Amino acid sequence: xxxxxxxxxxxxxxxxxxxAQVWVVPAENELRKSPFAFDDASRKAGxxxxxxxxxxxxxxxxxxxxxxLVPPPPDFxxxxxQSNSDGALQFKVTAGRGPMPSFKNTLSATDVWRxxxxxxxxxxxxxxxxxxxxxxxxxSVQNVKIQISWLKDKNQVQASLxxxxxxxxxxxxGAEVKLFAKRYFGNLLIDEARTTDALGNALFNFxxxxxxxxxxxxxxxxxxxxxxxxxEAKADSVLIIGVPTxxxxxxxxxxxxxxxxxxxxxxxxxxxxxxLGAWGFIIYVFLQIRAIFLAGSKKDPxxxx
Amino acid sequence: xxxxxxxxxxxxxxxxxxxxNSRRAFFKNFGLLGAVAAAGGAAIYSGYKYEExxxxxxxxxxxxxxxxxxxxxxxxxxxxxVDVDKLQKQGREGLKGHRFVMVIDLAKCRNARKCxxxxxxxxHLRPYEYHINTLVMQESEHTAPYFMPxxxxxxxxxxxxxxxxxxxxxxRQDGIVLIDNERCIGCRFCIAACPYSARLFHWEEPLMAEAxxxxxxxxxxxxxxxxxxxxxxxxxxxRLREGKLPYCVSACPNGVYYFGDENQDAVTNGTTKETxxxxxxxxxxxxxxxxxxxxxxxxxxxxxxxNRLFEFKDExxxxxxxx
Numbered sequence: 001x002x003x004x005x006x007x008x009x010x011x012x013x014x015x016x017x018x019x020a021q022v023w024v025v026p027a028e029n030e031l032r033k034s035p036f037a038f039d040d041a042s043r044k045a046g047x048x049x050x051x052x053x054x055x056x057x058x059x060x061x062x063x064x065x066x067x068x069l070v071p072p073p074p075d076f077x078x079x080x081x082q083s084n085s086d087g088a089l090q091f092k093v094t095a096g097r098g099p100m101p102s103f104k105n106t107l108s109a110t111d112v113w114r115x116x117x118x119x120x121x122x123x124x125x126x127x128x129x130x131x132x133x134x135x136x137x138x139x140s141v142q143n144v145k146i147q148i149s150w151l152k153d154k155n156q157v158q159a160s161l162x163x164x165x166x167x168x169x170x171x172x173x174g175a176e177v178k179l180f181a182k183r184y185f186g187n188l189l190i191d192e193a194r195t196t197d198a199l200g201n202a203l204f205n206f207x208x209x210x211x212x213x214x215x216x217x218x219x220x221x222x223x224x225x226x227x228x229x230x231x232e233a234k235a236d237s238v239l240i241i242g243v244p245t246x247x248x249x250x251x252x253x254x255x256x257x258x259x260x261x262x263x264x265x266x267x268x269x270x271x272x273x274x275x276l277g278a279w280g281f282i283i284y285v286f287l288q289i290r291a292i293f294l295a296g297s298k299k300d301p302x303x304x305x
Numbered sequence: 306x307x308x309x310x311x312x313x314x315x316x317x318x319x320x321x322x323x324x325x326n327s328r329r330a331f332f333k334n335f336g337l338l339g340a341v342a343a344a345g346g347a348a349i350y351s352g353y354k355y356e357e358x359x360x361x362x363x364x365x366x367x368x369x370x371x372x373x374x375x376x377x378x379x380x381x382x383x384x385x386x387v388d389v390d391k392l393q394k395q396g397r398e399g400l401k402g403h404r405f406v407m408v409i410d411l412a413k414c415r416n417a418r419k420c421x422x423x424x425x426x427x428x429h430l431r432p433y434e435y436h437i438n439t440l441v442m443q444e445s446e447h448t449a450p451y452f453m454p455x456x457x458x459x460x461x462x463x464x465x466x467x468x469x470x471x472x473x474x475x476x477r478q479d480g481i482v483l484i485d486n487e488r489c490i491g492c493r494f495c496i497a498a499c500p501y502s503a504r505l506f507h508w509e510e511p512l513m514a515e516a517x518x519x520x521x522x523x524x525x526x527x528x529x530x531x532x533x534x535x536x537x538x539x540x541x542x543x544r545l546r547e548g549k550l551p552y553c554v555s556a557c558p559n560g561v562y563y564f565g566d567e568n569q570d571a572v573t574n575g576t577t578k579e580t581x582x583x584x585x586x587x588x589x590x591x592x593x594x595x596x597x598x599x600x601x602x603x604x605x606x607x608x609x610x611x612n613r614l615f616e617f618k619d620e621x622x623x624x625x626x627x628x
Contacts, residue, residue, distance in 0.1 A: 060372060099558055104577070104578075105578040105579050106578045181571075183565065183566065183569045183571035184403065184548065185550055185564060185572075185573035185580070186571075186579070186580035188571050189579075245569075247568050249399075249401075250476060250477070250480045251476045251478050252478070257466035257476065258466075258476070
């Protein structure tokens, strides 16, 4: 009897523990909505992002074939996934938890919304609520163009933002921009996020010691942080502002561990001299023995008599 | 003498007549051959036309990489042949203009063992065969214990490469030390020479020996593994070639690993994908190398286990024993 109570208690405890693992989403995130209406274009873009970044764990939507993890990654078409609000999904993709990685630094906010747009295509009952601020006409400023230039005298990189408004190209003020330098595995944040001034310019202090390629080229990427207001904008340009860096291949030096053709010269000489010396000595000894033998076999004129 | 000049038996014919005869014979033969060729060609062509016009091709069901089953005519299937020579050549040369480095933040490691399982999955290793060992470290009785993942250090002055008698293990231009299982004779000199115990010997038949049989050998992946040879951490050189972070680095849930290029002075965290200046990271966190006093010049840096935010639990290694 006691055993039964104990097992009951155990079950209650386990279920409590499980419920404690609920992923809590902050209230403000829960209510956040997509800045744009989901359409075929966003669903298509979302499906491409899904295939590249999500499918390896979550499997194919509707087929319930995620990889075996604990807890299992939910299927995109499942009730568990679809019962989340748009804002909650956006928060979870961005923040990550446990085996679910954070996509904060790998997907832009717009790309996350595109994935959500794709996820919602598996829910027939879903009706989208677009964010209020963008309902008036999407992002208030559209088609923002960013230009990156190098101010040599100030050692600064300038990002100039402009957009077509009333058919005139006008600067965009008050937009937050981040500048990155492209590296092999990711983008390195340069300085910090800056806001554009009245002329649409944002200035970034560029580190004087950042290595570029052998000619000093550095690929710079400028990106808007507030995509809800300004839409998505990104600029990509290569400037000669890095420290020209050429480092020889690590297997170029002559070393003990390197291939035979890269043997250290002292080792090559020492070895050759040692081998030649040893064989030379042996040959010399044989020659001496032969000389003795010849000398001995020669008829001594005195003893012959 | 004359019978030697014509072996076909025209002993009495003159030289001119003989020539004409052979020319005639030649044209005759040529015409015959042409006719035969034309007839044969026509037959083949009509056969081809017939095959072409047949309503049902011979279809084969094929599973595509995006998990769809499609039907493809059997005669249009081409085998993808992996060029082993090319794999060997690119594996020996390495990636130009890079010097790969790894930074391991000991303060963050809580022995989640995800790096180990990702590595073992990629390189077809058994649960007790480690390219990365996670050691429990305690410097002295009154200091705090911590976990230390220890992969191959990819030394710039590698003792293992110096002792290899057959050039099976080698250092590439991007700093990675690899092992060629096809060249390795299993002498295990390198195991004896390595001060970090980073190398592993296949005493038994490798885990997926049967399934991997006949697969082209990828020197940057060490797959298929081979019995009687060495295997070791490869910094996932096959992934680096694609611009991706190593298996272990991207599998870590706790942000322990940073990986990057010393030439670009940047390392990227595998968990958050945030990129940092390598020099800055090492300077601020007092980064160090393992047994640097040996002069091996390791390419792996450690950040000391300061400010650990979790309790250290001395858990038994769940996969210590062979299963």
